[in-house]
Structure formats: structure tokens, C-alpha cells
Amino acid sequence: MIKFFLMVNKQGQTRLSKYYEHVEISKRTLLETEVIKSCLSRSNEQCSFIEFKDFKLIYRQYAALFIVVGVNDTENEMAIYEFIHNFVEVLDEYFSRVVNNV
């Protein structure tokens, strides 16, 4: 089950966030900074799945934007990885040149 969906840029500014489980407002910013920190510290050589507290993070980088999805154990990580790309393609169709505008 997807717990949250984030789009965060390299400076740590949240561009989009949607939580599917209740998280306190104050905790949200904290969570987002931690998530982006762990994503930024990964090099290109490392895989896109991170074990983070009690859920998994699947992230994908598009230029300066990170799209991070937090899931629990039951999800197929690679399918989510594909889903992120699908999402970006959909946005691209609707709004064109999505990635360049961040």
C-alpha cells in the first residue's frame, strides 16, 4: 500500500505531497527532509529502493526533482518504480515540459 507520494526538489522544497495515511503536519516537514536527505546521499551506483524506518522508499530522479513514493512491505518495488515513470509521462502529456519547470 502506498503511504505517501512526494515530489521534492534538490534544495528540499516540497513541490507536491499527498499522504494516504494520516501524518501530523509538523511531522510531515520532518519526514520530507529526512526522505530527501537519504535520497540525495545516494550515488548513481546505488539502487533506487531504500529501507527507511518501517517502510520502503522508491525514488526516481528527474533533473532536479525527486519523486519519492513510500510503500509498505507488500508492494512490488519495481512496479512502483514503473508507476512513477508512468505518472511523469501523464503529467508531461497534460502540462508539457513538466520536468523543466521545476
Next chain:
Amino acid sequence: MPAPIRLRELIRTIRTARTQAEEREMIQKECAAIRSSFREEDNTYRCRNVAKLLYMHMLGYPAHFGQLECLKLIASQKFTDKRIGYLGAMLLLDERQDVHLLMTNCIKNDLNHSTQYVQGLALCTLGCMGSSEMCRDLAGEVEKLLKTSNSYLRKKAALCAVHVIRKVPELMEMFLPATKNLLNEKNHGVLHTSVVLLTEMCERSPDMLAHFRKLVPQLVRILKNLIMSGYSPEHDVSGISDPFLQVRILRLLRILGRNDDDSSEAMNDILAQVATNTETSKNVGNAILYETVLTIMDIKSESGLRVLAINILGRFLLNNDKNIRYVALTSLLKTVQTDHNAVQRHRSTIVDCLKDLDVSIKRRAMELSFALVNGNNIRGMMKELLYFLDSCEPEFKADCASGIFLAAEKYAPSKRWHIDTIMRVLTTAGSYVRDDAVPNLIQLITNSVEMHAYTVQRLYKAILGDYSQQPLVQVAAWCIGEYGDLLVSGQCEEEEPIQVTEDEVLDILESVLISNMSTSVTRGYALTAIMKLSTRFTCTVNRIKKVVSIYGSSIDVELQQRAVEYNALFKKYDHMRSALLERMPVMEKVTTNGPTEIVQTNGETEPAPLETKPPPSGPQPTSQANDLLDLLGGNDITPVIPTAPTSKPASAGGELLDLLGDINLTGAPAAPPAPASVPQTSQPPFLLDGLSSQPLFNDITTGIPSITAYSKNGLKIEFTFERSNTNPSVTVITIQASNSTELDMTDFVFQAAVPKTFQLQLLSPSSSIVPAFNTGTITQVIKVLNPQKQQLRMRIKLTYNHKGSAMQDLAEELWEGGCDRWQVPPNCTMGLRS
């Protein structure tokens, strides 16, 4: 009042802020403007304001004052208003706010709206944040929409139903009839959400699961169509038709096929087909294959399919994409228990992954490698693992070291290899080794008798250079203390012997004592080692005395206590010193979890907690042991004092030690513990480790008739025999003592001694009083180990109080005829002493 700015303007403005403070200021200004606009009840711009509020909420600023406004927007008739209103409701409202219930009526009306998009909005919102009360009220509407023919609404209704079921599980039955023809749809959206709904229902209720098993053929058909159908532009993702639906269906099949043979059988073909036909060049294909593998592993698939699955995982491991490798390692870890052999085939690839750069991949590869180690590949694997230990991150080192120890213990091809491996681990990752490894290692070293010289030499060399790694220093100190004489004598077959003088050895031990890096525990080890060397070294005893006396005033209480006791040994008990500090015997590995675990009874000085021996409950066998020894005399009989073999009658003093100095008491450590001796206990002993004090009715009687071993003065002792089930050379004798006189016999003690070739174990008696008039008996169990199947002789001695006076008696039993019969020899010695 000018028109409030649009959302886009706001975003642009906020983006220009260069610092956090600037941003906060802008947002506060805008919030104030929005608040005053709300107060004015401005209908035209309400939705714009709420949109801005939602954006600010997303950035992390409080926006609760917008909640009521959302409700007003929902109630409005304009679609644009409703849209923002419902979005706001999803983001800002949840069941924690009381306000949300006001929405119920709006949603109800909108669920019946004429426009499908409005209905869709209502369904989305209900499915996102509906509370249990709302769900209960509106479930009927949702169910109605689930049956509609409009696929746009149907798919949203299905997801809403999932949420309703999660909130109110009792309503699950309500949706059951609607699910009947959900899978008949052509629309992929509906199919997808229906599969999600079915999955949710199956996961929550076993009845539903059983009910939906009949859908397996239909699911298989849908999946087949997806694979076989040609290119369809609306569902294509990199050449594969709707992979997300495929993954969902596979997951549902997994749930349905678990623990069910028929369903698993029905799925076999399609799974094989998916596994073989899916393109693996892109991530999409791999995602589907991964799901397929998970499904195959979980259902009751046939072995051919399982092998196929593991081969797919093996192929993943060779893939360049690190994501796939990670996923493959995770799955292999899950399957290595059940399909061990199949995974073994990919061992070399897994070992290569140890060198990967990614931390999660390395961790998984390490765990998997440990799971795959066996007797055949131990040497090769260990080389790789040691190399990994050298180069891995610190967070892995502790786990890796423990894993290596375990693997080495189980599969070591030779003692020398084992010790080399341990040395290697101690020197490379010494400070990360867990504390409980030290006693295990020490025990291991003790047990490999022929390697003592080699071991101590290597350990000495290791700490010469660097004595900061505590576990290494502890083990080294212990060994040097134990085998110091081997070290200085320079005899070592395995390696080039080094020339070490006694002073050099003492130098290194003293520097360990002084060093700031040594912990208290390590210092304890070092001090004890120095003390032990006093008996093994010849020319440096004075130096040792000096060192020990210095630490008699140490601040560390533990060290001080040890030093004072050792000092006392030097002064008052010098005659006992050599016996006390004798070489440790081979320790049995005790695997039981009772309090008598591996007792490192190296005197009272081991850091391992020395459990307190239970206080003696019966009469002290000490003085009686002397008598028994005198009686038995000779060299052909080894007395086994019926005490727990872990202890020895200690405080008796010098003469006892002299007596026992020559006798080989297997399993008893040389240095006696300070507390008094212990009478027989019923805990699993060191000595006869294969036996246990389990109830004897497990054993089969072998038809040896019971005999009356002793009958005199009203005291009768009967022996009953059984052969132990677990070990054929063990005979279990149960003695029963009964008293036919008119007075009780109190303080009854039964002792026995057997020749050297046997081993004897006496368990606790049931009591020490034999009641009069045969009203009861004392039962005691003796276990005799007769490995050479010789004729058994046993001398027994009885002690009791009767009619106010103490009685003693002796008897000898002879077990003749190849362990088949007992006899009381006609000329047995019987003497009565009072």
C-alpha cells in the same frame, strides 16, 4: 478590496523568496488576506482562496481555518467550486475533525447527481477520507454505483468500496453480489479496481477467499488475453500491455492459490507462460517477472516451476540494473530455506554481489551467503567472507563476524583452519566481535589440544603489535596464561617457533593491564593470566608476585579482589597454588539452557558470571568420600563421588587435593570454586552429556530382571535395570530402598563406585528418609556408561541413622555374563560400623 491573486501568482511569489523567513512572511501575509476574504463571505473568489490555502498547507503551514470554507464550496452548484471543495476536504479534513460529518449529506446528494463527474468527485472523497459513520450511511449508494454500467463510475465505486470495507469490515457481505460480474468488463480501469477490491476482500475474510477461488479460471483467462493480445495503444507501456493490471492479477492469484492445490494447479500453465514470454529488456518486464516469481514461490506449485522461478532470480542477479539485483537478492533470501539446492547453483553470483557498491545489496548478499555455506564450499566461501569483512562498512562487521564464527563452528574442515579463521577475524574486526564470542572461542581453543602451542604463538604475535581490540586481547591473555609454558619453550610443529622469554611475555601482559584502552574485563583476564603463569614460569615468580601485590590496592574493585586473593594464594596457600592453577581440562560444550551453562570455572576469577552453587542439602560427602576411597583402595577402581561433576569438595583442604591430585576425574576442573561442594543435583551434568535427566519411562526395558542388591537389618535395596533408549551402552538402574523395621531410617545416603572403565552418574534421591513398615521407598536413579561392554563391578555404601545411632554398610555387586545378569557374589564383604 482588490481581487485576490491567483494561485499561480502566489506560487511564483513564494518561489522568489530566498530564505525560509522571507517565505514565511509572504505566506503569513497571504493567509491574513485569505482570512479577511473568508470573513466577508465572498462567493466569487472563495475557490481561488481555498486553492491557495491548499498549496500553503502542502508546504507545511497550518490551514485549518479553511475547513468550513471547503464545506461551503462543496455545497455550491458550480463544478469548479465543488472540485476545489472536495480536494480541500480530502487534504484538510479527516475523521479527527467533527466538521467532517457535515459533509455526509452533500456527498449523498452528489452521489446521485446527474453529472458523472460530480458523482466521481463524491466517490473519490468518500474513498479517501470517509469515516466509519459516513461509510455506514453511504455504503448503499456506493453499492448501487458499483452495479452501474458506466465504467467511469464503476471503477471509482470499486475503490470507494475498498475504503468502506477497510473502515467497516462488517459491510463486506453487502458488496458481494455486486462483484459477480465485475470481472466481465472490458474496461481495464474497471478490471484493475475490481481486482483490487477482490484482493482486499480475500485478504480480510477466509470465507470470501474460499468463495472467490472459483474465479481463478476467469483471472487466468484475462491474464492470458493480456499477454497474447497484440499491441493496443491505450494500454501499452514499453511494449507490454497494461503491466500494472498484470501485476495486480498475479498478486490476487497468489492470494487465491496459497495453500490450495486445485487453484495452484489451475495457475501453473499461465505462470509458466508469463515467466517465459515476458520481455526482460526493460524494467516493466522485470517487474512482471518479479511478481510472477513471488507468486510461484508462495503457492503450491510444482517443482519444475519453482526451479524456473529460481533461475529467473539467478538471471536477475546477473543483470546490470542494481534495482533488479536488489530485488533478486531479497527474494532469494526468502526462498533459500525451502529451495536450498536450487539457490546453491547461483552461489558464485551471490558472492560477487558482496563486492557491490550499494549498501542494501551488500547486506542482502551477506545474509544470503551465510545461508548458503555448507561443508563443501566452506573454504571458498570463507575466503570471500573474510575479504568482505576487511572491506565492509562498520555496521556490517559485527553481524559478519558472528556469522563467520557460526559457520566456521559448524563446518570447519580442520582445527588449524578453524583457529586460523578465528585469528583472522579477531585481528581484522576485533573490536566489533560480540562479547559472547570470547567464551566460545576460548572453549574452542581448549578443545583443540594439539593446536595449543600454535594458537598461543599466533595470539602472542597478534597482540604484540596492537592490544587495543578487546576481544582479541581477552582471548590472547587467556591463552597466554594457560599455555605460557608452551610459548617460552619454543615448541611448535605447525609454524616456525619464535623465541620468547618469560619477561617478554610478562611485559606484554603488564602493558595490557596498564593500558588505557583496556576495559575492566580485559584487565581481569590479564591479571589472571599473569597469576597462572606463576606456576608455568620458573624464573619470574618474584616479578609476578610484585605485580599481583600492586593491584591489591587497585581502584577497580574486581581487580582488587582478584589481586588480594592471589596474594593470599602466594602467602598462605602456596602449597595449593600449583594444583589450583593447573591446566584447564577439555571443556564439554553444554547446549542446554539451564543455569549450569558453560561454567568457566577457572577458579573464581572468570568474568563470566559464576552461578552460585545450590547449597548442599544433604550431608557433606566430603569426609565420607575419604572413607570410600580408603575402602576401595587400589588403583583399579576410580571412585566417582556422587556430586555434580562441575564441582569438587574444595574447602576440605590440602589432604583431599593431594588425594585427588592423581586421580583422573573427567570433567571436573582443576581449580575448585570457593563455595563448598555440592551434592548430587539433577541438572544435566557435564559428564554424561548425551544423557539427560529425562523421565526414564522413555527408555525400553531390556528384560533384565531386577535383583535385590542388599538386604540386611530390615533395609532392602532393589535394583531395576533398563537400557537407555538414547545410548545403548548406558544402563539405567533404579534403586528402591525400603525399610521393614518399626522405626524410620533417616539421613539415608546411597553411594556407589565403579571401575575406571565405566562412568557413573547418580541422580538425586527422592528423599533421605526411608519410612518404617515398608510404607514407602526412596527411589534413586543411577546411570552407568559402559562403553567397552565390560563386566561391571560396583561397590555401594549406605549410610543412615536408625534407632538413634549412625549406621554404615558396604556391599559389592558383580555384574556378570556380558552385561546380562547381576549377581551378589557369595563372598561380598559386609562390615558394620557405627
